Amino acid sequence: MKIDLTKLTIKEAHEGLKNGGFTSVELTRAFLDRIKEKNPEIKAYISITEDMALKQAERADEMIKKGEMSVLTGIPCAIKDNIMIKGIKCTAGSQFLENYIATYNATVIEKLEKLGAVFLGKTNMDEFAMGSSCESSAFFPTKNPRDLERVPGGSSGGSAAAVAADLCVYALGTDTGGSIRQPASFCGIVGMKPTYGAVSRYGIIAYASSLDQVGPLTKNVSDAEIVFEAIRGLDKMDSTSTDLKKKNDLNKLRIGVPKEYFTKGLDKEVERAVKNAIEIFKNQGAEIVEIDLSHSEYALACYYIIAPAEASANLARFDGLRYGKSLEDEEGEIKDVYFKNRTSGFGKEVKKRIMLGTYTLSSGYYDAYYKKALKVRTLIKDDFLKAFEKVDVVLGPTSPCLPWKIGEKSDDPLSMYLADIYTVSVNLAGLPGISIPCGSSNGLPIGMQLIGNVFEEEKLLAIASLFEKNYDNK
Amino acid sequence: MISEEEIRRIAKLSYLEIKDEEIDEMREKFSSILEYVKKLQELDVSSVLETANLSQSENVFREDIGEERDSEDLLKALPRRKDNYLEVKKILYNED
Numbered sequence: 001m002k003i004d005l006t007k008l009t010i011k012e013a014h015e016g017l018k019n020g021g022f023t024s025v026e027l028t029r030a031f032l033d034r035i036k037e038k039n040p041e042i043k044a045y046i047s048i049t050e051d052m053a054l055k056q057a058e059r060a061d062e063m064i065k066k067g068e069m070s071v072l073t074g075i076p077c078a079i080k081d082n083i084m085i086k087g088i089k090c091t092a093g094s095q096f097l098e099n100y101i102a103t104y105n106a107t108v109i110e111k112l113e114k115l116g117a118v119f120l121g122k123t124n125m126d127e128f129a130m131g132s133s134c135e136s137s138a139f140f141p142t143k144n145p146r147d148l149e150r151v152p153g154g155s156s157g158g159s160a161a162a163v164a165a166d167l168c169v170y171a172l173g174t175d176t177g178g179s180i181r182q183p184a185s186f187c188g189i190v191g192m193k194p195t196y197g198a199v200s201r202y203g204i205i206a207y208a209s210s211l212d213q214v215g216p217l218t219k220n221v222s223d224a225e226i227v228f229e230a231i232r233g234l235d236k237m238d239s240t241s242t243d244l245k246k247k248n249d250l251n252k253l254r255i256g257v258p259k260e261y262f263t264k265g266l267d268k269e270v271e272r273a274v275k276n277a278i279e280i281f282k283n284q285g286a287e288i289v290e291i292d293l294s295h296s297e298y299a300l301a302c303y304y305i306i307a308p309a310e311a312s313a314n315l316a317r318f319d320g321l322r323y324g325k326s327l328e329d330e331e332g333e334i335k336d337v338y339f340k341n342r343t344s345g346f347g348k349e350v351k352k353r354i355m356l357g358t359y360t361l362s363s364g365y366y367d368a369y370y371k372k373a374l375k376v377r378t379l380i381k382d383d384f385l386k387a388f389e390k391v392d393v394v395l396g397p398t399s400p401c402l403p404w405k406i407g408e409k410s411d412d413p414l415s416m417y418l419a420d421i422y423t424v425s426v427n428l429a430g431l432p433g434i435s436i437p438c439g440s441s442n443g444l445p446i447g448m449q450l451i452g453n454v455f456e457e458e459k460l461l462a463i464a465s466l467f468e469k470n471y472d473n474k
Numbered sequence: 475m476i477s478e479e480e481i482r483r484i485a486k487l488s489y490l491e492i493k494d495e496e497i498d499e500m501r502e503k504f505s506s507i508l509e510y511v512k513k514l515q516e517l518d519v520s521s522v523l524e525t526a527n528l529s530q531s532e533n534v535f536r537e538d539i540g541e542e543r544d545s546e547d548l549l550k551a552l553p554r555r556k557d558n559y560l561e562v563k564k565i566l567y568n569e570d
Contacts, residue, residue, distance in 0.1 A: 326553030
């Protein structure tokens with residue numbers, strides 16, 4: 001019986017390539033065919049890089065013949081469109097960059113290329129990574145493969161949808177307030193945000209530099225581990241990156257459950273699925289410990305001051321002079337050019353966040369908002385560090401709600417922001433976090449989030465894997 | 475609710491234009507987010523240190539030696555190119 005090549009995990013595809021069951025070119029063509037068939041409906045991809053993919057696949061097949069293969073050689077993946085691949089259009093989901101060609105490779109791309117990876121294309125995202133649903137993409141919304149009327153989550157919605165719909169074996173995304181974990185939860189796949197600094201941000205179009213991290217979206221936990229190991233590491237081009245790794249005692253299994261996470265606002269079905277997950281851990285001999293993350297309720301407010309503030313600085317570079325959308329000549333001076341290009345190039349949500357950031361950083365408001373938020377950030381981080389004295393991981397829902405219908409939350413930005421309440425604190429504290437499927441409600445996926453201590457990805461992934469093995473996904 | 479004057483001031487600082495018909499919607503949406511983030515005022519943080527960044531690393535230093543690179547890719551992206559220069563509008567003028 002012919003196997004469906006697009007359904008394989010990284011490990012399975014690697015075995016097939018190694019044993020000569022199929023070539024990387026065959027595997028890549030299978031995905032390109034499936035993308036032609038399914039992507040028009042799902043719209044996971046902004047650009048499909050067919051020529052590059054086939055060239056990379058041929059090169060990978062050479063590497064395999066020579067016996068020089070690694071586990072990621074020849075495996076086709078999708079890359080979020082804020083991660084630069086030299087010579088390929090890179091839009092960050094924005095009209096401002098709709099024709100911008102990246103002039104260098106991000107470090108994560110260099111690393112994957114060296115291993116012989118195959119890039120199928122660039123995936124859709126909320127504009128400049130500001131969003132939780134892919135509805136703020138300047139181009140089109142991506143559909144959730146589990147229910148085409150619903151959002152896939154965001155901002156790495158395109159990457160999540162591509163993995164969930166078998167339009168790639170794995171994908172890279174970025175996560176600033178939950179942008180890998182929440183779409184992974186909404187699409188029923190695995191998504192991981194590493195510890196801040198574990199993966200280089202060089203070549204990533206920045207949103208909020210103290211919060212952004214690149215991470216994998218995959219079909220299972222073991223694939224996430226493979227991709228993470230491939231992209232991590234100290235990079236001299238990113239001075240916030242580091243090689244730090246903690247050696248973990250994998251025999252301990254104390255799961256912290258924050259009492260603050262199970263209050264009103266949490267969907268009953270999500271609560272049911274996550275409580276069931278706790279039972280599964282109990283049956284594996286885990287000690288369940290109730291913990292206090294007493295500043296949880298301030299995390300979202302803290303995030304929505306810090307992230308827009310950093311974004312207002314990061315997006316100041318987009319003036320249309322050296323690259324990007326540049327309107328035709330009109331009367332006026334240089335500053336008029338800035339106003340016209342930025343106003344026409346940025347979408348509503350981006351403009352709102354730039355202005356919010358400008359406001360909270362401006363004279364008269366800086367102390368009351370931004371400086372205060374930096375202090376609250378310390379309180380949130382310390383809550384976690386205190387909890388990790390007693391537990392190995394913290395467990396909770398990834399999102400308080402199920403994937404909503406496209407357009408349903410457009411009029412209420414605050415309600416959309418609330419979808420991130422469990423994920424933002426992880427970025428604020430710089431911790432690693434992973435979302436894994438733990439249930440569903442009428443076919444809509446539900447994800448559980450596990451949060452680890454800094455640089456303890458090994459332990460985090462081991463515990464996530466233990467759950468995955470014992471969770472019946474039928 | 476935030477005033478029209480304030481919204482226009484912030485837009486100007488951000489180098490963004492807000493059309494007259496967009497002002498009211500922008501004021502409403504902006505105010506609702508500001509109301510929400512004001513929540514942080516409930517906390518007494520007088521004895522708390524700021525977390526400005528999470529970096530575990532030290533500064534990266536290298537020798538001050540340049541690297542030869544081909545600038546054609548960068549020049550190709552210029553919206554208004556003249557030879558190897560970027561053409562821009564007047565930068566010296568009288569402020570009105």
